[in-house]
Amino acid sequence: MSAAERRLSPRRKPQQVRAELTRERILTAAAHVFAEYGYAAGTTNRIAEHARMSIGSLYQYFPNKDAILAELLVQHIDRGAWAGADELELGPGTLMETVRALVRDAIDHHRDDPTLLRIMIEEAPISGELIEAIDRHGKARVNQVRDVLARHPDVRVTDLDMAAELVVGTVELNTHKLMADPHPASPERLEAELTAMITRYLGGE
Structure with missing residues (x-):
């Protein structure tokens, strides 16, 4: 996997229901934040705050907001x-x-x-x-x-x-x-x- 691919890949693929729910909470929060603030101002800190979790917890699932947006688009397509x-x-x-x-x-x-x-x-x-x-x-x-x-x-x-x-x-x-x-x-x-x-x-x- 190239460096660019790693940058856009989720860090954690949920294996348990609780982890999947956390991941979905991040994606739902990101959708709200991007829609409200735009992409440039839709920071991972804002996403974590909206998802009611620490920024460290968010980074366990996604390395950056580009990876979050890429996953939102994959979900939209599927x-x-x-x-x-x-x-x-x-x-x-x-x-x-x-x-x-x-x-x-x-x-x-x-x-x-x-x-x-x-x-x-x-x-x-x-x-x-x-x-x-x-x-x-x-x-x-x-x-x-x-x-x-x-x-x-x-x-x-x-x-x-x-x-x-x-x-x-x-x-x-x-x-x-x-x-x-x-x-x-x-x-x-x-x-x-x-x-x-x-x-x-x-x-x-």
């Missing part, structure tokens, strides 16, 4: 699977309803805290774990979308592999960009326009 994809097997509805479900799921995943989302996008350092999470999530979501497209009778595109890549890329890129803006777009407007655009593409209009 929680981004399309939760409702399997439910569409029971009855996909119209193509527009199916696309809206995908778009709404992505927006809901990013609407909680635009400030923290922006910090994660702009400030998070690149680590091996982050690259692995991005690759893992990307493949899983593209596979989910491809399976849904393959089952829907109104999908007219012929290259489902490429279509799934394009749909996922379009939804995630625009959701990240517009929801992380200092003055984020209305989620309802974003949902309506993305849904209409992707539905027309998939339906061959």
